Amino acid sequence: MKKNRLGQSDLYVSEIGFGCMSIGTEEKTAIHLIHEALEQGINFLDTADLYDQGRNEELVGKAIRGKRDQIILATKVGNRRIExxxxxxxxxxxxxxxxxxxxxxxRLGTDYIDLYQLHGGTLEDPIDETIETFEELKREGIIRQYGISSIRPNVILEYVNRSGIVSVMSQYSLLDRRPEEQILPLLAKHGISLIARGPLAKGILTEDGEHKSEKGYLDYTPKQLAVLREDLRKISNNRGSLHQTALRYPLYHPAVAAIIPGASSVQQIVRNVQEGKDFNLSTNRYEQIQQLTKSTDYDEEHRLDGSN
Structure with a gap:
């Protein structure tokens, strides 16, 4: 599988990653899912200390024993549980x-983390102190690089301007194009990568995702989603499935280093990899998709010229 450089770092991640939040809490199943992801050529595993109260990290740790040097391991911090x-x-x-x-x-059974991500953030945070802490961990070799997981443009802007982040994780799909106007140009200018989560929009953008459209998605109504799914199929014309189109759409932008589609079964992992590789959108098709979909921006309070 193709690997992309994460920002200007020495980390190279598979363009399709694996979000471990969906592996569940049963050990045998969870380990099997992670091993299948690795077998499929995925080297980028993303977890968080928040998931299942730390159980997720424990399972990831067990799954990567003896394989640590093959993996770019990412986790997150910032959400604190109080006993x-x-x-x-x-x-x-x-x-x-x-x-x-x-x-x-x-919990991860390792002595270093490849990518340590702040799991959120506000403008009221002690941002400089937070940044210096990540820098200190990096100097000590505890983490190799750091980033932020956020959908807040103003918070992202602060970290872009004041820190050494190599990545921003944010929701991005052809149904959620909010990063395109502000975030992606900003990251491209500074040599920082976007890690796109949710490219399949909760499964709506898969061939069998019709029933998942019933509640709508962001500002799309169920009826609009049904029409859009059909329109997207029409422009495919045997040049790829709806699933492929959805996976490749975020990767079209050069600032996107990896996508993290959801998967909770071996079949879904295999399908995501098979559908996602060896297929690229043409400029013409990319532009057609943009004409069919909404270029929704962040609400006013979350714009870069806002106050939050």
Missing amino acids: GQEGWVWDPSPTYIKSAVKESLR
């Missing part, structure tokens, strides 16, 4: 990050 309380609180403080990374390393 005895439900849910979590946002905590990007240096103290918490330094304690959380130790726990992630323990």
Whole structure:
């Protein structure tokens, strides 16, 4: 599988990654899914300390034993669980990050993390302190690179201008084109990569995703989705399936290094890889897709010239 450079770093990730959030909590099944992803040529695994209260990292750690040098391992930090309380609180403080990374390393069974990502962020955070903490972890060799997972343009802008992030993880698909106007040009200008999650839009953009359109998606109504799915099939004309088109659309932009489609079964992993590789959108087809879909922007408060 093709590998792309993550920002200007020395990390090269498979253009189709594997989001481990969907592997469940049963050990045998979870390990089997991760091993299948690796067999299919995926080298980029993404998890978070938040998923299943750390259980996800533990399962990923067990699955990569003996294979660590073959993998670009990404996890996230910032959502802190407080014992005895439900849910979590946002905590990007240096103290918490330094304690959380130790726990992630323990659960993952490794002594370094390839890509450590801030799992959110607000303008009210102690941003400079947070950045310095990531830089310190990098100097110590605990992490190789760092990034941010966010859909907030103003927060992303702060980290682009003030930090050494190599990547931004954000939702991006042909049904959610919000990154195109502001985020992608910004990242391209600074040599930072986008990691696109949700390229299949919760399965709506698969051949059998009709029933998943019943509640609509963002500002698309179920009826609009039905029409769009049919229109997208028509422009395919044997040049690829709806599934292929959806996977390749985000990868058309040069700032996108990897996509992370959802998968909770071996069949879905195999299909994502087979549909996603050895197929590229032509400029003409890309432009046709843009004409058919909405170029929805972030709401006013989340624009780069907004206040949040």
